[in-house]
Amino acid sequence: DQQVKQNSPSLSVQEGRISILNCDYTNSMFDYFLWYKKYPAEGPTFLISISSIKDKNEDGRFTVFLNKSAKHLSLHIVPSQPGDSAVYFCAAGGGADGLTFGKGTHLIIQP
Amino acid sequence: EAQVTQNPRYLITVTGKKLTVTCSQNMNHEYMSWYRQDPGLGLRQIYYSMNVEVTDKGDVPEGYKVSRKEKRNFPLILESPSPNQTSLYFCASSLGVMGYGYTFGSGTRLTVV
Numbered sequence: 001d002q003q004v005k006q007n008s009p010s011l012s013v014q015e016g017r018i019s020i021l022n023c024d025y026t027n028s029m030f031d032y033f034l035w036y037k038k039y040p041a042e043g044p045t046f047l048i049s050i051s052s053i054k055d056k057n058e059d060g061r062f063t064v065f066l067n068k069s070a071k072h073l074s075l076h077i078v079p080s081q082p083g084d085s086a087v088y089f090c091a092a093g094g095g096a097d098g099l100t101f102g103k104g105t106h107l108i109i110q111p
Numbered sequence: 112e113a114q115v116t117q118n119p120r121y122l123i124t125v126t127g128k129k130l131t132v133t134c135s136q137n138m139n140h141e142y143m144s145w146y147r148q149d150p151g152l153g154l155r156q157i158y159y160s161m162n163v164e165v166t167d168k169g170d171v172p173e174g175y176k177v178s179r180k181e182k183r184n185f186p187l188i189l190e191s192p193s194p195n196q197t198s199l200y201f202c203a204s205s206l207g208v209m210g211y212g213y214t215f216g217s218g219t220r221l222t223v224v
Binding site: 006009034036041042043044045046049089091097098099100101102103104 | 115142144146151152153154155156159167169170201203212213214215216217218
């Protein structure tokens with residue numbers, strides 16, 4: 001049973017526009033959430049996180065929103081840049097067994 | 112430089128030949144973990160370790176072993192590799208398990224023929 005779901009395998013956005021990546025989760029015990037970015041032939045790199053006591057966290061062009069009642073979080077990138085083209089993984093955790101990752105969304109920024 | 116180092120980066124082996132993928136971190140992190148990445152399945156946790164001599168199964172532990180004799184090292188052992196273990200493997204470490212971002216290694220692409 002997939003506890004963290006990223007339902008869009010890919011997303012194409014024009015440079016300069018906003019990219020919105022979505023993630024849903026089913027486990028009510030999750031209390032912190034993270035986004036990772038992955039380029040080909042590299043390991044994932046940490047991007048931004050949010051704990052369940054907040055509903056928004058911002059870091060430069062990246063903002064993560066958390067809607068606990070809907071068990072939904074989203075990552076907003078604005079403005080989108082060519083270097084943002086990558087696979088983005090949503091991850092969630094809440095216990096001692098580490099992070100559960102979604103399947104990833106391949107973001108393509110078009111010039 | 113703070114990093115997680117995995118070796119080898121690429122490995123082709125035959126079914127049944129024991130192999131070890133090494134993982135080392137220089138950040139004094141307590142928490143270490145192994146993931147595999149497969150097309151359409153994302154990152155799935157194989158094993159994790161909360162500290163020296165403490166290891167636990169993740170979501171897909173079958174066919175794998177790990178050990179944590181020292182804080183910095185967390186090797187992944189395939190006693191008898193099979194073709195369904197062909198995958199991209201990532202080691203990760205973290206200060207703790209609650210709310211900290213992982214630092215990932217660069218990955219090991221394993222092919223079992």
